[in-house]
Amino acid sequence: xxxxxxxxxxxxxxxxxxxxxxxxxxxxxxxxxxxxxxxxxxxxxxxxxxxxxxxxxxxxxxxxxxxxxxxxxxxxxxxxxxxxxxxxxxxxxxxxxxxxxxxxxxxxxxxxxxxxxxxxxxxxxxxxxxxxxxxxxxxxxxxxxxxxxxxxxxxxxxxxxxxxxxxxxxxxxxxxxxxxxxxxxxxxxxxxxxxxxxxxxxxxxxxxxxxxxxxxxxxxxxxxxxxxxxxxxxxxxxxxxxxxxxxxxxxxxxxxxxxxxxxxxxxxxxxxxxxxxxxxxxxxxxxxxxxxxxxxxxxxxxxxxxxxxxxxxxxxxxxxxxxxxxxxxxxxxxxxxxxxxxxxxxxxxxxxxxxxxxxxxxxxxxxxxxxxxxxxxxxxxxxxxxxxxxxxx
Amino acid sequence: xxxxxxxxxxxxxxxxxxxxxxxxxxxxxxxxxxxxxxxxxxxxxxxxxxxxxxxxxxxxxxxxxxxxxxxxxxxxxxxxxxxxxxxxxxxxxxxxxxxxxxxxxxxxxxxxxxxxxxxxxxxxxxxxxxxxxxxxxxxxxxxxxxxxxxxxxxxxxxxxxxxxxxxxxxxxxxxxxxxxxxxxxxxxxxxxxxxxxxxxxxxxxxxxxxxxxxxxxxxxxxxxxxxxxxxxxxxxxxxxxxxxxxxxxxxxxxxxxxxxxxxxxxxxxxxxxxxxxxxxxxxxxxxxxxxxxxxxxxxxxxxxxxxxxxxxxxxxxxxxxxxxxxxxxxxxxxxxxxxxxxxxxxxxxxxxxxxxxxxxxxxxxxxx
Numbered sequence: 001x002x003x004x005x006x007x008x009x010x011x012x013x014x015x016x017x018x019x020x021x022x023x024x025x026x027x028x029x030x031x032x033x034x035x036x037x038x039x040x041x042x043x044x045x046x047x048x049x050x051x052x053x054x055x056x057x058x059x060x061x062x063x064x065x066x067x068x069x070x071x072x073x074x075x076x077x078x079x080x081x082x083x084x085x086x087x088x089x090x091x092x093x094x095x096x097x098x099x100x101x102x103x104x105x106x107x108x109x110x111x112x113x114x115x116x117x118x119x120x121x122x123x124x125x126x127x128x129x130x131x132x133x134x135x136x137x138x139x140x141x142x143x144x145x146x147x148x149x150x151x152x153x154x155x156x157x158x159x160x161x162x163x164x165x166x167x168x169x170x171x172x173x174x175x176x177x178x179x180x181x182x183x184x185x186x187x188x189x190x191x192x193x194x195x196x197x198x199x200x201x202x203x204x205x206x207x208x209x210x211x212x213x214x215x216x217x218x219x220x221x222x223x224x225x226x227x228x229x230x231x232x233x234x235x236x237x238x239x240x241x242x243x244x245x246x247x248x249x250x251x252x253x254x255x256x257x258x259x260x261x262x263x264x265x266x267x268x269x270x271x272x273x274x275x276x277x278x279x280x281x282x283x284x285x286x287x288x289x290x291x292x293x294x295x296x297x298x299x300x301x302x303x304x305x306x307x308x309x310x311x312x313x314x315x316x317x318x319x320x321x322x323x324x325x326x327x328x329x330x331x332x333x334x335x336x337x338x339x340x341x342x343x344x345x346x347x348x349x350x351x352x353x354x355x356x357x358x359x360x361x362x363x364x365x366x367x368x369x370x371x372x373x374x375x376x377x378x379x380x381x382x383x384x385x386x387x388x389x390x391x392x393x
Numbered sequence: 394x395x396x397x398x399x400x401x402x403x404x405x406x407x408x409x410x411x412x413x414x415x416x417x418x419x420x421x422x423x424x425x426x427x428x429x430x431x432x433x434x435x436x437x438x439x440x441x442x443x444x445x446x447x448x449x450x451x452x453x454x455x456x457x458x459x460x461x462x463x464x465x466x467x468x469x470x471x472x473x474x475x476x477x478x479x480x481x482x483x484x485x486x487x488x489x490x491x492x493x494x495x496x497x498x499x500x501x502x503x504x505x506x507x508x509x510x511x512x513x514x515x516x517x518x519x520x521x522x523x524x525x526x527x528x529x530x531x532x533x534x535x536x537x538x539x540x541x542x543x544x545x546x547x548x549x550x551x552x553x554x555x556x557x558x559x560x561x562x563x564x565x566x567x568x569x570x571x572x573x574x575x576x577x578x579x580x581x582x583x584x585x586x587x588x589x590x591x592x593x594x595x596x597x598x599x600x601x602x603x604x605x606x607x608x609x610x611x612x613x614x615x616x617x618x619x620x621x622x623x624x625x626x627x628x629x630x631x632x633x634x635x636x637x638x639x640x641x642x643x644x645x646x647x648x649x650x651x652x653x654x655x656x657x658x659x660x661x662x663x664x665x666x667x668x669x670x671x672x673x674x675x676x677x678x679x680x681x682x683x684x685x686x687x688x689x690x691x692x693x694x695x696x697x698x699x700x701x702x703x704x705x706x707x708x709x710x711x712x713x714x715x716x717x718x719x720x721x722x723x724x725x726x727x728x729x730x731x732x733x734x735x736x737x738x739x740x741x742x743x744x745x746x747x748x749x750x751x752x753x754x755x756x757x758x759x760x761x
Contacts, residue, residue, distance in 0.1 A: 128504075132647050179634050343562065
């Protein structure tokens, strides 16, 4: 009798364990690879979503050739009062459940960013379906247009822009990182800008990262060029592997020298001198020569010293130029000086934090660069000239 | 069931660990951050004091009244009617605390993962499981704690994968606004840590010869170390953003991403945390059932296990109308109410009992 009851109980449990409220299966899902947010009609927001088409992923490549490649992504858009509302409406047009677990790219149009993204961003960080790892971008024109490009090499434009970002050439900002920037002392956010690079005719084009959007409290106020962005990255200690080309200012033989890979580490030290706010930036950087257009032989210690001097001047100048731009024109503390002062001078910071926007442009910055050239590469004297033309001291 | 098994020290240490941290990991970092800010990593240390008091009282009382569970010795110390009232209070406390525990677990599961599963179902299913464990007896709870605690702790090791994302600058400036915010932030953790007193429901079943003091200290040390680790990671990862997260460890797990392949780890976290919460709930549930049965002198506490479970469900849903109330309770009520029941009350009991013992020994000496 007991066995019978036990068996019945087990069977009853089995009946319950088959179905579950939160069950999701792959062929019930529409995998989103990227989402773009534009301004809609009136006060509304237009959400464009790029879906991955799984069918072509399985059979793709085989026949190829004649008919041209099939698109592996499709886009749909919908307008709504806010993003959540637009997504709810979008679901009415998509037969499968929209799934965000693989969405790694969010793009705001510049127009939308200029009117403020705080209200939109809340959804991305609050709702558990979105990932903190997804990258954030601001598009120069329509954000939807970025998703409507079909790259020749990668499966989707979303994966192009993601892979380009991961090369660490420009800044990369994830949803999680942006969330921290919103809570930072400087109240300034940076989001990389994305543009479309047309490739020949038709829709063959790829998005690429170019420059940076500067936002104050979620409202876009300006853009930084690639050069300025990189200067800021030097200060933020985000330079990873990088090519630096500089003019041989010091030597007798003019020409350009390129270094690769250039590595750097930067130390930012805030100082209060008689009530004035100052920042010392000390950059240690090093690289190998990868191209030498001058007639100099870098094996010569004196020549090397001159090259290092030119290298360090170049870096110092780039940093100073970028700081001039962000301090005078942007008036936006993208270099996190606020945080540095807060850490070192908490009391003075407490008093000054409401006036930070006025203080920041006035901060005196001293830049010092210790630059080293590690190796000359595979050859010593310039590669394209006979020995007797090489500059001799 | 092998209900007369004696418990070992390891088992009790595991029971204590999961009892404190089952919901502690979910609730404490974010609650403490409201006050302590970047001093979050210090907030667990003042709790050591409360934990030692609670633990010391539990051990002391179990030595004075060997084999008796709390409500039984409360009745003996305080007399029939006051003893009944205080015992009733303890019973209600356990019911309410079990309700809060299961509610926090339920909110965590439904809020972060299973958005479409009804809260009641999540709560009722783990309560049913805990109820079965409680019916099987203290030995089963202790053994499952020993078995499940390692699984419960395992996800913490995964946090190491976050190393590239950590920013040590978030720790500075340390103690920016003095020590007071840190002390305020430590109020809730110390309340959670005082729950080690619940071990007194298990002490009567301890195998003889076990050096319980050592295991107790080891367990408290493990609790403090785990919380230190978790809070430190939260602050190093999220910095000023920590305060905006409801469950910081969940967010930390969402950040884990190794080579774009090893990611979406939070489902794993849920699976691991279910077991910790199961142990915590079972402990409170057992304490409530035992209190009730001692209170009304039932022959067998097992008769009322499922009715008590229904009361716990009632407390978990009707007592807590919204998640905002749960958060407010954690911040404002629990820091005072829980240690009152779990540290102050046992302390008073120890004092009262010692006075009684001294008086009794004085009385008995002249008579020989």
